[in-house]
Amino acid sequence: MRDVTAASEHSYVINLSILFSELPLLERPAAAAAAGFSKAELWWPFGTETTPSETELDALRKAFTDAGVQLVGLNFLDDLSVGAKGTASVPAESERFRENIPAAVALAESLGTGALNAIYGNRVDGVSAEEQDALALENLSRAAQAAHSIGAILLIEALNKVDAPDYPLHTAKAAVEVVDRINAATGLGNAKFLCDFYHLAVNGEDLVAVIDDYADRIGHVQIADNPGRNEPGTGTLDFEDLLARLTAAGYQGRIGLEYRPSTGVSAESFEWLPRELRAN
Structure with a gap:
C-alpha cells in the first residue's frame, strides 16, 4: 500500500x-501503544475459562488503562486456543457459551467495548444441521440482547474452509443470513457482519462483490494479506482499492489488523501504515 489515501x-x-x-498478554497493550495504536481487540483472552476470576479481569483492565489503549472489540468464548471454532451452535458447549455471556459483556462494559464477536460453532457428528442452527439462533439472540444492554453490537463472521473445514459459515452470504435471522428474532438490529477479507479471500470470494452486496450489514472489517495471513503488501490483495471501495460504499467503521507478522516480530510489520494513521 504505497498510496495511503484510502x-x-x-x-x-x-x-x-x-x-x-510474542509477548505475554498483559504486556501487549503497552507494546501496541508504543507502536502508535490507541485501539485494540481481542479473541477471548482466558482460554477455556468461561468466567475468569476478578483478579484476572482486573489485571487485564489495568494493562489496557495503564497503556492508554481502548479495547473496542472482544470475542465471546471461542476456544480458539484449543482448536475449536466457537461454541454457540454446539450442544455439548452451549451451556458454557451461555455462562460466558454475562462475563464477556461485563468486561466489555467496564472497558467501553462496543463490539462483541461470536464464533458460530463447528458442525458436530450425531447432531443435525437444523438442530445446531436452531441452538445457535437461540444462543446468539441471547448474546445480541446482552450486547444491546451495554450499547454494543454483535458480530458474526465467515471463516475459511482450509483452517475451519467443519465451520458452516464459509461465505459472506451465509454469515449475513445468520445476522438477518438474529435481528429478526430479537428485533434489535444490532447484529452485524464481520467482514474478514483474509478468510473470504481464502474461500475464493469476490471481495468487491461482497462490499457491493453487503456494505449496509458490515459492522467491522478485519484484514490480512493472502496468501500467508501476513501484513498488507506481502500477498496479492489490493487493500488500497478495497479500502477505497468501503469508503465509497459508506462504511465508516474500524479496520482490524488481524494478521501474523511476516518476520515474526510484530513491531516490524507496520511500515505499510504510517504512524500518524495508527491512532486515528
Whole structure:
C-alpha cells in the first residue's frame, strides 16, 4: 500500500491475540501503544475459562488503562486456543457459551467495548444441521440482547474452509443470513457482519462483490494479506482499492489488523501504515 489515501479514511484497531503474541498478554497493550495504536481487540483472552476470576479481569483492565489503549472489540468464548471454532451452535458447549455471556459483556462494559464477536460453532457428528442452527439462533439472540444492554453490537463472521473445514459459515452470504435471522428474532438490529477479507479471500470470494452486496450489514472489517495471513503488501490483495471501495460504499467503521507478522516480530510489520494513521 504505497498510496495511503484510502487508508487515511479509516480508524485502525490492532488485534492483540495475533499481533504482539510474542509477548505475554498483559504486556501487549503497552507494546501496541508504543507502536502508535490507541485501539485494540481481542479473541477471548482466558482460554477455556468461561468466567475468569476478578483478579484476572482486573489485571487485564489495568494493562489496557495503564497503556492508554481502548479495547473496542472482544470475542465471546471461542476456544480458539484449543482448536475449536466457537461454541454457540454446539450442544455439548452451549451451556458454557451461555455462562460466558454475562462475563464477556461485563468486561466489555467496564472497558467501553462496543463490539462483541461470536464464533458460530463447528458442525458436530450425531447432531443435525437444523438442530445446531436452531441452538445457535437461540444462543446468539441471547448474546445480541446482552450486547444491546451495554450499547454494543454483535458480530458474526465467515471463516475459511482450509483452517475451519467443519465451520458452516464459509461465505459472506451465509454469515449475513445468520445476522438477518438474529435481528429478526430479537428485533434489535444490532447484529452485524464481520467482514474478514483474509478468510473470504481464502474461500475464493469476490471481495468487491461482497462490499457491493453487503456494505449496509458490515459492522467491522478485519484484514490480512493472502496468501500467508501476513501484513498488507506481502500477498496479492489490493487493500488500497478495497479500502477505497468501503469508503465509497459508506462504511465508516474500524479496520482490524488481524494478521501474523511476516518476520515474526510484530513491531516490524507496520511500515505499510504510517504512524500518524495508527491512532486515528
